[in-house]
Amino acid sequence: MDVSVKPFGLSGLKVKAEGRLDLENAVVFGTTVKNAIADSDEPVQELVIDFEKIEFISSFGLKVILELYKCMKEQEGTLKLVNVSEQIKNSFRMVGFDKFLELD
Amino acid sequence: MFKTIKSKIIVSTIVILAFLMLAFGFHTIFSRMNAKQLMVQNYRAFMTAYFDEISDSVARLEDNLKSLTLIGGLFYKTDRSYELTDRAITKIFESYPETLGGGIWFIPYKLDKNKKYVCFYAYRDKNNKVVIDRNFASKKYDYPNQGWYKQIISEITPEHNFVWSKPYFENQGSYAMMVTMGSGIYVDNELVGIATVDWEIDSVFEKISKMKPEDRAFSMYQKGKKIENSFALFGNKKQDYILATNDPYLEEEKLVGRSLKAIPWYAENLFYITYIKYHGKKYVPFEFKDKNSGITLVICVPKSEMFRSVDEFYIMMIIIVLLFVIVTLALVYYGLNIYLIKPIVKLTNIANKISKGEDVHIKVEKPEEFAQLASTFDKMTSNIKSITKEKEKINSELSIARAIQLSSLPSVFPAFPDNANFDIYASMTPAKEVGGDFYDFYFIDDKHLMFLIADVSGKGVPAALFMMTVKTLINNIAQINCPPKELIKDINDRICKNNSEGFFVTMLSAIVDIKTGKIIFVNCGHNPPMIKKNKGEYEYLKMDSNIPLGVFGDFDFELYETQLEAGDIIFAYTDGITEATNTEGELFGEERLEKYMSEIKEESSVYGILNQVRSKISDFVGSAEQSDDITMLAFKYQNSEKRFLKQYKSLASVSNYKSFYTWLHEVCKDFGVEPELMNKLDMCAEEIYANISFYAYNGEAGEINVIMKKDEKNITMVFKDNGKKYNPLEKPDPDITLPPEERPLGGLGIFMVKEMADDILYERVNNRNVLALYFNNLK
The missing domain is CATH 3.60.40.10 (PPM-type phosphatase domain)
Incomplete structure (x- = not known):
């Protein structure tokens, strides 16, 4: 899975990934993003994950998103998911993540 | 609290004892009253004897006085021989030993116009010899001016020809409290003189002080002693004055001679009064009267002294009864514990042990009823044990039969x-x-x-x-x-x-x-x-x-x-x-x-x-x-012709996962599954695949067999593996309403599978986990 993490603004990180956020990829994806947050010079205030090219999310992917949310919450930052397809939104709704995640 | 046998028996015992004590209490009160009444009667009888003696003395004094009156009359009417008269007086006095002295006193100038003082006086000397004393017929003594003379002469009448003087202290011869009794000498209805006898009042107290009806309870008050003792009042009721008293409070108040009413505790009807209160102490009064002479004697005995023996007896009785009650209660309590409670507790404990399945024998030796009960209990227990064993055997055989019966039915589904x-x-x-x-x-x-x-x-x-x-x-x-x-x-x-x-x-x-x-x-x-x-x-x-x-x-x-x-x-x-x-x-x-x-x-x-x-x-x-x-x-x-059935067989592992979902996607494409359902299938399949890999095989690669079937309405997905027993449906659902901070990371997958699949069937068959997911496929 290709994951690219780019800083934006003063303290923002934008994540782009392509493919399936599943058993095979979720852990790699999560580790990459968490490392990027840790490596950032400034504390990350805004994390944006672009779901445009993500075609599938499984429970493993959902688990990683929850981890990232908690991680951002700890450093008083925000997590935003953009370009989320209706199908993936449904998956978030099923487990109640839509109550606290910012989905766009 | 009162639900146990023990408390009931104890309460019953207390009630019975209370009734007994109540009965005893009434009996005590009445018998104590009787005893006291008897005591009062005894005292009265005893004292009456003394009073009778005093009355006798007074009567004899009266007789003595009457004799002197006669002699005086004779002397006045007849020869007026002094010698004869002296002899007669001496004789009379010798026959009345109580009389201290006495005499005949003529009214001045009555006998002889030239003679003012004509009198006879005799007294007992120290040797108890009667002596005629002529010294009283003198100007020096001037008897007509003595108080006793004046009182007697003024009070006597032919009808009441007997008068007591007020007590006075005689300071001529005997130096004692005296009272003089006088009687008029009437000659042809004319009062010519009086006759008197003297009486030493202290002799009355001497008598009384010798009274001792009982060793402890009675002794007369004596000067300088505490007023724990009895005291007496001696008076003349007819003329209403106090003759003498050894009341320690009155003695010094010079009440002698005054009215009886001056005494604080005195009352007219003393006979009916059970006790008087005097200076903070209770006294039982005994009053004796002589109607003829009017003399009265009141003896006050301290109540506590008088009834001490009675009270002590009853206090003793009460203590004994209380001891009896305490001992009875203690015995009942002890007996209950030993003969009733202990065996019951023992039986209960053993019954508890038996109910827990322990093999215990019951043995109670006494009391007999419990020994019998225990042996019956023991028999029953062993019977129950054998019955239970039998029943357990039958039950276990039945459940085996049931299991065999059930297992004989085809149970592998999908079949x-x-x-x-x-x-x-x-x-x-x-x-x-x-x-x-x-x-x-x-x-x-x-x-x-x-x-x-x-x-x-x-x-x-x-x-x-x-x-x-x-x-x-x-x-x-x-x-x-x-x-x-x-x-x-x-x-x-x-x-x-x-x-x-x-x-x-x-x-x-x-x-x-x-x-x-x-x-x-x-x-x-x-x-x-x-x-x-x-x-x-x-x-x-x-x-x-x-x-x-x-x-x-x-x-x-x-x-x-x-x-x-x-x-x-x-x-x-x-x-x-x-x-x-x-x-x-x-x-x-x-x-x-x-x-x-x-x-x-x-x-x-x-x-x-x-x-x-x-x-x-x-x-x-x-x-x-x-x-x-x-x-x-x-x-x-x-x-x-419309049927679809595909099978996948490989080893379950993360690295093989890609080949699995590639197969799944191809099948879905073949089956013509809509993207939405395909997404569901994808998610569910991944979750089950991961579960089999992680839990059934503990992460080691193991065989997995997946069958996908499609008919007009359903997609069926069946997973089989040879791993250890693992039923994902037994996992509890996560609470998806929790705030994100509190939500656990795991448990989401199976929850989602349950949400998405229309039916799920798990079975453990021949050491294999079989999980079938049914999806409705309505277009």
């Missing part, structure tokens, strides 16, 4: 996952008692499937045994390829042969050609099955019913043949459903069944159909107990 032409599912929910319901299905050749559902008459072990025989027999005969009509006849004949107990079996059986859909039913006295033709409603399949199997042999059974189309469903059941009863006694019935069947979701799998029927029945039955086995079977025919 033929790799056969694309049909789906079959059956279930039996056994009642508490072993019953005779059963179902079965198997291929009798490579294209004919036989399925049947049956109910052996009766219940219990015999029915279960017979059921096993019948089931095996049918299975054996069915394997012999022969026309259905002969087959069922043969089955019936053989059951009849082996039926010594007179059982019979109702059965619905069918043989389906799975290639063509031709189906042949035979109904042997069983509930009619239901059929759902494609896109229609469930309806009862009307066919001729035959006799139940095992009634009699050589019977020609009527068969019923029909053609099934793809999607047609057969639903067969036993009377456990139609005769299911709710708490109000209502039967479930065929009509209700038909109504509920029409409510079953169109797209349900065979598994889903049975599940929905089962939940409808349990809703209807509620808390009522299930009385009969509930057995049902659903068969769904598929058109083979």
Whole structure:
């Protein structure tokens, strides 16, 4: 899975990934993003994950998103998911993540 | 608190003792009163004797006085011989030893106009000799001016010719408190003089002080002693003055001679007064009167002194009774503990131990009743033990029988996952008692499937045994390829042969050609099955019913043949459903069944159909107990040309996962699954795949077998693995309403699977985990 993490603004990180956020990829994806947050010079205030090219999310992917949310919450930052397809939104709704995640 | 035997007995004892004490109390009060009255009477009798002596003395003094009066009269009327008179006076005094002295006193100048003082006076000297003293007839003494003389002369009248003077202190001879009694000397009704006798009052007290009715309780007050003693009052009631008293409070107040009423405690009716209160102390007064002379004597005895012996006796009695009560209570308490409570506690403890299954013997030696109870208890326990053992044995045998019976029914579902032409599912929910319901299905050749559902008459072990025989027999005969009509006849004949107990079996059986859909039913006295033709409603399949199997042999059974189309469903059941009863006694019935069947979701799998029927029945039955086995079977025919069946076999591991979902995507594409459902399948498949890999195989690569089936309405996905027992449905659901900070990271996957799949079936069969997911596939 290709994951690219780019800083934006003063303290923002934008994540782009392509493919399936599943058993095979979720852990790699999560580790990459968490490392990027840790490596950032400034504390990350805004994390944006672009779901445009993500075609599938499984429970493993959902688990990683929850981890990232908690991680951002700890450093008083925000997590935003953009370009989320209706199908993936449904998956978030099923487990109640839509109550606290910012989905766009 | 008062619920135990112990407290009840103790309370009863206390009540009884209280009654006894009450009775004793009344008795004590009355007897004490009697004793006191007796005591008072004794005192009075005793004192009366003394008072009588005093009265006697007074009477004798009076006699003495009368004699002197006579002598005085004689002297006045006759020769007036002094010598004779002296002698007479001496003689009289000698015969009245109480008299201290006395004399005859003429009124001045009465006897002789020239003589003012004419008197005779005699007294007793120290040697008790009567001496005539002439010194009183002198100017020096001037008797007419003495108080006693004046008082007596002024008070006497011919009618009351006897007067006591007030007490006075005599300072001439005897130096003592004296009282003088006087009487007038009348000559021809003319008062010429008086005669007197002197009496030393202290002699009265001397007498009284010698009284001792009882050693401790009585002694007269003496000067300088505490007023714990009795005291007395001596008075003249007629003339109303105090003659003498040794009342320690009055002694110094010079009350002698004054009115009796001056005494604070004195009262007119002292006789009726039980006690007087005087200077903070209670005294019992005893009053004695002499009507003639008017003298009165009151003796006051301290109450406490007087009744001390009585009170001490009763205090002693009370102490003894209280001791008796305490000792009785203690004995009752102790006795209860030893003879009642201890054995009961012992029995209870042992009973507890026995109820926990410990092997204990009971032995209580006394009291006899408990020894008997204990031995009965012991016998009972050993009886119970052997009965329980027996029962346990029977129970365990029964449950083994039940398990064998259940395991004899086909229980691997999906039953033929790799056969694309049909789906079959059956279930039996056994009642508490072993019953005779059963179902079965198997291929009798490579294209004919036989399925049947049956109910052996009766219940219990015999029915279960017979059921096993019948089931095996049918299975054996069915394997012999022969026309259905002969087959069922043969089955019936053989059951009849082996039926010594007179059982019979109702059965619905069918043989389906799975290639063509031709189906042949035979109904042997069983509930009619239901059929759902494609896109229609469930309806009862009307066919001729035959006799139940095992009634009699050589019977020609009527068969019923029909053609099934793809999607047609057969639903067969036993009377456990139609005769299911709710708490109000209502039967479930065929009509209700038909109504509920029409409510079953169109797209349900065979598994889903049975599940929905089962939940409808349990809703209807509620808390009522299930009385009969509930057995049902659903068969769904598929058109083979529209069928899809794919299989995947590999090792489950993260690295192989990609090959799995690639296969899955290809199958979905082949099946023409819509993207939304495909997403669901993708998510569920991944979760189950991961579970098998992580939990069933603990992360080690193990064999996984996945079958995907599609018919017009359903996608079925069956996972099989050889890993350790792992039922993902047993995982509790996560709480998805929790705030994100509190939500655990795990547990989401299975929850999502449960949400997305329409039916899930897990079974552990032959050391394999089989998990089937059913998805409705309505376009």
